Amino acid sequence: METLIQLKKVSKVYEGAGMSGAPKVTALRDIDLEIARGEFMAIAGPSGSGKSTLLNLIGTLDTPTSGEIFFEGRRVSSLSENELSDFRLHSLGFVFQAYNLIPVLTAVENVEYALTLQGVPRQERRARALEALHWVGLDDNAHRRPDLLSGGQQQRVAVARAIVHRPALVLADEPTANLDSKTAKTLLDLMLELNEKHQITFLFSSHDPRVLETARRILQIRDGALVKETAA
Amino acid sequence: MTMWRLAWRNVWRNRRRSSLTIASIAFGLAAVMIGQSLMKTVQAQMVEKSTGVHTGHIQVQALKVRDRRVPDETLKRPVEIEAAMRADPRVKAVSMRLLYSGLAYSAAGSRGILVAGVEPETEKELSIIPGYMKEGTYFGNDPRALVLGIKIARVLDIRVGEKLVVMAQSKSGNMNSELFRVSGIFESGSEMYDSQIAYISLAAAQRIRGEEGRVSYLISRLRDFNQVDAVRAELDVRSRGTGAAVLTYKETGTEILGIQKFEDAVMDIVLLVIFLIVGLGVMNTISMSLLERLREFGVLRAIGARGSRIARMLVLESVMMCSVGVLFGVALGTSLIHYFGRVGLSIPVGEALSYFLPFDTVIYLRPFWGMHMRSLVGIAVVSVLAALGPAFRAARMGVSEALRHV
Numbered sequence: 066m067e068t069l070i071q072l073k074k075v076s077k078v079y080e081g082a083g084m085s086g087a088p089k090v091t092a093l094r095d096i097d098l099e100i101a102r103g104e105f106m107a108i109a110g111p112s113g114s115g116k117s118t119l120l121n122l123i124g125t126l127d128t129p130t131s132g133e134i135f136f137e138g139r140r141v142s143s144l145s146e147n148e149l150s151d152f153r154l155h156s157l158g159f160v161f162q163a164y165n166l167i168p169v170l171t172a173v174e175n176v177e178y179a180l181t182l183q184g185v186p187r188q189e190r191r192a193r194a195l196e197a198l199h200w201v202g203l204d205d206n207a208h209r210r211p212d213l214l215s216g217g218q219q220q221r222v223a224v225a226r227a228i229v230h231r232p233a234l235v236l237a238d239e240p241t242a243n244l245d246s247k248t249a250k251t252l253l254d255l256m257l258e259l260n261e262k263h264q265i266t267f268l269f270s271s272h273d274p275r276v277l278e279t280a281r282r283i284l285q286i287r288d289g290a291l292v293k294e295t296a297a
Numbered sequence: 298m299t300m301w302r303l304a305w306r307n308v309w310r311n312r313r314r315s316s317l318t319i320a321s322i323a324f325g326l327a328a329v330m331i332g333q334s335l336m337k338t339v340q341a342q343m344v345e346k347s348t349g350v351h352t353g354h355i356q357v358q359a360l361k362v363r364d365r366r367v368p369d370e371t372l373k374r375p376v377e378i379e380a381a382m383r384a385d386p387r388v389k390a391v392s393m394r395l396l397y398s399g400l401a402y403s404a405a406g407s408r409g410i411l412v413a414g415v416e417p418e419t420e421k422e423l424s425i426i427p428g429y430m431k432e433g434t435y436f437g438n439d440p441r442a443l444v445l446g447i448k449i450a451r452v453l454d455i456r457v458g459e460k461l462v463v464m465a466q467s468k469s470g471n472m473n474s475e476l477f478r479v480s481g482i483f484e485s486g487s488e489m490y491d492s493q494i495a496y497i498s499l500a501a502a503q504r505i506r507g508e509e510g511r512v513s514y515l516i517s518r519l520r521d522f523n524q525v526d527a528v529r530a531e532l533d534v535r536s537r538g539t540g541a542a543v544l545t546y547k548e549t550g551t552e553i554l555g556i557q558k559f560e561d562a563v564m565d566i567v568l569l570v571i572f573l574i575v576g577l578g579v580m581n582t583i584s585m586s587l588l589e590r591l592r593e594f595g596v597l598r599a600i601g602a603r604g605s606r607i608a609r610m611l612v613l614e615s616v617m618m619c620s621v622g623v624l625f626g627v628a629l630g631t632s633l634i635h636y637f638g639r640v641g642l643s644i645p646v647g648e649a650l651s652y653f654l655p656f657d658t659v660i661y662l663r664p665f666w667g668m669h670m671r672s673l674v675g676i677a678v679v680s681v682l683a684a685l686g687p688a689f690r691a692a693r694m695g696v697s698e699a700l701r702h703v
Contacts, residue, residue: 126599127697147603154601161700165596169306179600181299226600 066101068138069233069266070123073097075132075142077118077289092118093289096132100268102233105260107269107280115289116270117238123268124157124236125149137233154182158227158265160237164219166211166226172218173198173207176225183230197225201255217248221255228259234266241273253279300606304613307586308621315618318582322622322676323629325571329672330630332567334662335642336560339650344522344546346654347553349425350490352546353516354525355382355532360542365549367396367411371511375541378532382517387528389520390422393512395502399465401445401495405454410445410495412465414502414512417442423518426483426496429655433457433481440498443477446491447484455479463497467507475505485655522546552653568672572679579615580683587611587687594691595699604692611691615684619677627673637662 077093093115100106100123108116121127122134125141134142141152158179166175173194180190198207201221211219220240227235237256241249257279260267269276277283285293308315348354351366357379358365359372374393382391395414400407417436421427426444427435436442443461455461457479464474477497485491503509519525525545532543547554587594594607641659650656 121697124599126700127695147605150598150601150603153599157601159596159599161596165592165700167303167593167596169303169310178597182601182606 066103068099069102069104069136070100071098071135072123073133073135075122075129075134077115077122077127078130091289093122093129096291098284098291100234100266102266103260103264104282105257105267105280106282106284107271107276108284108286109272109277110286111272114286116272116286118289119286120236120238120268120270123234124159125153154179155230156233158230158232158235160220160223160227160235160240162239162242164211164216164223164243166219166222168211171208171210172203172214172222172225175211175222176229179226179230194225194229197229198222200228200259201225215248217244217252220244220248220252224252224256224259228263228265231263232265234268237267237269237271239271239273240269241271241276246275249273249275300610300613304610305617307590307610308614308617311586311589314582314585318578318618319622319625321578322575322619322680323625325575326623326626326673326676327630327633329568329571329676330626330664330669331633331637331662332564333665333668333672334634335644335660336564337665337668338660338662339644340557340560342657342660343553343556343650343654344550346425346656347550348518348522348546349423350485350487350655352549353423354519354522354546355517355529356544356546356549357515357532357536357541358513358544358549360540362542365544365551368513371395371508371513372541374510374512375515375536375539377539378535378541378543379515381532381535382515382528385528385531387519387521387524389518390419391515391517392416392419392423393499393515395499395506395508395511396513397465397502397506399463399495399505401449401453401461401463403453403455403459403461406452408449408452410449410463411493412463412502412505413494413496414499414506415496416499420496423516425655426485426490429483429485430481431484433479435481435483436496436498437480439478439480441475441477441501442480443495443497444481444483445479445495446493447482448488448492449495450479450482452492457482463495463505465505467505469507471507473505473507475501477501486651486658487655488652490655556650568675572675575676576679576683579618579680580686582618583611583615583684583687586614587691591694591699591702594694595696595702598694598696599700604694608688608692611688612681612684615680616677619680622680623673623676626676627669630669631664634662634664 075093075096079090079092081088108119110116122129129142133140176197177190177194180193195207198204201224203221206214206218256267259265283295284291357375358368359370362368362370379391382388393416397412399410399412401410431447435444459479461477461479462474463477464472467473519528529543529545536543638661641661643659
């Protein structure tokens with residue numbers, strides 16, 4: 066399978082705050098990892114093990130202290146801020162634990178925001194955003210603002226926002242943490258369907274057993290190091 | 298969803314805070330507009346009254362005069378300059394005056410006065426004193442007519458039609474006097490004019506002083522006083538070598554200019570304080586907004602928005618608040634200026650100034666759009682500058698750090 070992401074000896078150390086004398090914290094140490102296009106995988110581990118840090122580094126939301134990250138063979142760990150923004154805009158989608166929708170925008174406006182940034186013409190981006198909402202089963206709620214939607218509906222809008230521009234990779238940080246079992250299962254089934262239908266790679270960070278049951282490959286992380294890998 | 302629509306909705310996320318900021322901009326601008334209008338209306342009236350009773354727009358005096366207000370030297374009628382002025386279509390009226398100190402006495406008593414010898418017919422075209430007549434007429438056909446202020450008339454217990462003697466020292470040192478009949482009494486409201494000045498004909502004034510053919514100054518009024526420097530420049534050329542100096546009202550009424558400069562400086566300070574208040578208000582609003590939406594900006598950055606786009610959006614929000622504030626401010630300021638332009642505004646400064654000049658204590662405001670526009674632009678610039686700091690902070694923040702913000 067084609068390699069989508071490659072991490073070589075990636076470490077992340079958080080410097081202690083100078084005056085307070087707080088010690089350095091090594092969040093990740095010497096991570097080597099390859100993720101193939103079309104995978105549906107999860108990074109599992111207890112709180113504070115480094116799951117979110119790893120996801121942030123792969124999502125270029127943070128930079129590694131050492132090591133290199135490649136995306137489709139291109140080294141992204143040394144891109145400038147603007148290059149990283151453009152990279153995320155075209156290649157990545159994000160689903161956050163707390164949904165993080167823009168409260169002043171309706172569901173469809175939230176979804177089409179990335180397309181606005183890409184400069185997609187108005188009619189086309191509206192059509193694509195409505196199509197994405199259709200995929201996640203929210204046709205009837207397209208013009209509602211987030212505060213009028215349930216948690217599950219908001220997370221589905223977030224998924225639509227993450228996939229509307231057809232990214233190569235969707236990163237989902239604890240996407241089911243705030244959802245009840247039924248809603249969580251529906252959402253996971255939806256993401257699995259999108260993975261299978263549209264070949265979108267999904268990478269979760271989670272310790273939710275429901276996520277881990279659905280994932281095809283699971284990486285266990287503990288104290289900043291990958292300790293185990295299991296495949297479904 | 299364009300950045301404009303998003304910014305507009307963001308402005309109204311916290312309605313109360315944005316409304317307060319907009320109100321501070323609106324009230325600040327309205328206050329500045331009213332202040333400017335009040336100041337400029339007072340200044341315009343000062344110039345109008347000062348040039349109307351005393352300085353005219355342009356005077357021609359003897360070159361060696363030390364006191365430009367009441368010249369201590371006379372000059373021979375400057376015929377050539379006078380002819381040039383009369384021929385100039387920009388000049389509305391030209392007249393001559395001879396001023397000196399004297400004594401007026403009636404059967405009831407005496408009082409020191411400023412004798413002003415004038416040419417009544419041309420004087421009517423450039424002086425506002427004829428408009429303040431309380432009793433009688435401003436001169437007439439009688440060559441021995443005298444017009445005086447109401448407070449002198451009261452002191453001397455004299456009425457229209459009664460006789461009065463004017464005495465003064467001639468240039469040769471003799472005391473000369475002539476008998477006049479009061480043709481009119483004026484009440485300008487100015488303590489100084491009503492209690493000090495008596496007008497007689499120029500010929501009579503020259504006889505008493507023993508200075509036939511000589512005047513203190515030639516005075517003129519222009520159709521548009523903004524032309525004063527251009528007219529003066531041309532007359533300057535003609536006056537060379539004649540022993541005469543051509544002066545504008547800015548030089549003969551220096552105290553007016555001093556008051557204007559003082560008022561301008563006060564207004565500048567007020568403007569600065571208001572700009573500062575508006576700037577801090579906008580900065581506070583944008584900073585609070587940034588703090589509250591830090592996580593949201595992190596999300597936008599994660600999706601792919603560049604830092605500069607976040608900064609532009611914050612500046613745009615500030616511009617929008619400022620625009621709404623300015624619109625309300627201009628509407629409020631214009632309405633109040635029009636209202637006080639109709640009903641008038643009684644101000645204490647009018648009473649204070651009326652000691653020196655006839656001055657209307659009720660001011661009728663009018664807009665001065667040139668100045669108002671400058672303030673408007675100033676407030677807009679301050680609003681944008683105030684938003685730049687928070688906007689740059691937003692542009693530079695780390696994405697993961699912003700996403701962790703609760």
